[in-house]
Amino acid sequence: MPDGFYETSRALSEYLLFHYGKPDEVLPWDFGPTDALDYPVRCVTECVDTSRIPDDARALDLGCAVGRSTFELARHCTEVIGIDLSESFIHTANQMQKDGQLSYQFAVEGELGQATVAEVPSDLNLTRVRFEQGDATFLRDGLGQFDVILMANLIDRLPCPADCLRQMSGLIVAGGQLIITTPCTWLEEYTPRTEWLGGSQAQTLDALREILSPDFILDAERNLPFLIREHARKYQWSVAQATRWIRLAPTG
Numbered sequence: 403m404p405d406g407f408y409e410t411s412r413a414l415s416e417y418l419l420f421h422y423g424k425p426d427e428v429l430p431w432d433f434g435p436t437d438a439l440d441y442p443v444r445c446v447t448e449c450v451d452t453s454r455i456p457d458d459a460r461a462l463d464l465g466c467a468v469g470r471s472t473f474e475l476a477r478h479c480t481e482v483i484g485i486d487l488s489e490s491f492i493h494t495a496n497q498m499q500k501d502g503q504l505s506y507q508f509a510v511e512g513e514l515g516q517a518t519v520a521e522v523p524s525d526l527n528l529t530r531v532r533f534e535q536g537d538a539t540f541l542r543d544g545l546g547q548f549d550v551i552l553m554a555n556l557i558d559r560l561p562c563p564a565d566c567l568r569q570m571s572g573l574i575v576a577g578g579q580l581i582i583t584t585p586c587t588w589l590e591e592y593t594p595r596t597e598w599l600g601g602s603q604a605q606t607l608d609a610l611r612e613i614l615s616p617d618f619i620l621d622a623e624r625n626l627p628f629l630i631r632e633h634a635r636k637y638q639w640s641v642a643q644a645t646r647w648i649r650l651a652p653t654g
């Protein structure tokens with residue numbers, strides 16, 4: 403991971419706000435892209451097909467950061483595992499799971515910050531969720547199989563996203579769903595150009611189709627805006643491409 407960005411206090415503060423910030427904390431203006439708020443929640447509410455989720459379902463949130471989508475998946479699944487490479491993010495996600503809340507500061511300008519509390523919605527069952535540090539490209543044995551796997555804004559941060567995706571057919575039950583969201587921000591600092599899934603020979607969706615098509619069918623596609631606040635007057639506004647893939651029954 404370049405410069406260990408996801409281990410820094412700046413990343414932790416930005417992602418706590420991105421995942422748990424109230425609308426007027428993220429965007430303290432009476433104008434702005436409000437439809438880009440609450441992205442980690444919308445990755446679940448707008449992308450997962452809940453009608454396909456069986457009772458006692460299991461879900462996996464790969465690249466979960468500080469865990470908001472992991473908690474949201476627990477509305478529909480009785481067991482949810484969140485995995486991230488960042489020790490700092492997983493430590494924080496575990497604190498959120500234990501206490502349901504955490505005090506932190508987010509940036510206003512320069513060294514000025516604003517104190518607030520990140521809270522998991524009180525109607526969520528925290529006991530359904532657990533977090534572990536791990537590498538999404540080399541997932542440990544014994545995870546079992548899942549009805550839902552979410553990869554939100556992960557693939558363009560991996561050194562070899564194709565290797566990560568090739569694990570998916572063995573991890574998802576027939577009829578289960580794989581949700582991939584990505585702003586397709588391919589950068590050599592994260593992914594060597596030879597491993598990019600888009601942005602050179604083809605677009606990302608074509609590469610995803612080629613890697614996943616033997617075992618998955620593309621079920622839905624949509625555009626999801628999101629907003630990451632750097633400070634009160636500076637934001638990253640992006641539009642992720644979100645796709646839902648359904649695991650086909652193995653043949654033969």
Ligand SMILES: C[S@@+](CC[C@H](N)C(=O)[O-])C[C@H]1O[C@@H](n2cnc3c(N)ncnc32)[C@H](O)[C@@H]1O
Nearest residue numbers: 408465466467486487488536537538554555559
């Ligand atoms: C752009 S952030 C997206 C986080 C979260 N899914 C979201 O949408 O807010 C990318 C995340 O992937 C994690 N990450 C990067 N490389 C990883 C790897 N090899 N395995 C697991 N997580 C990784 C980072 O620590 C970070 O939390």
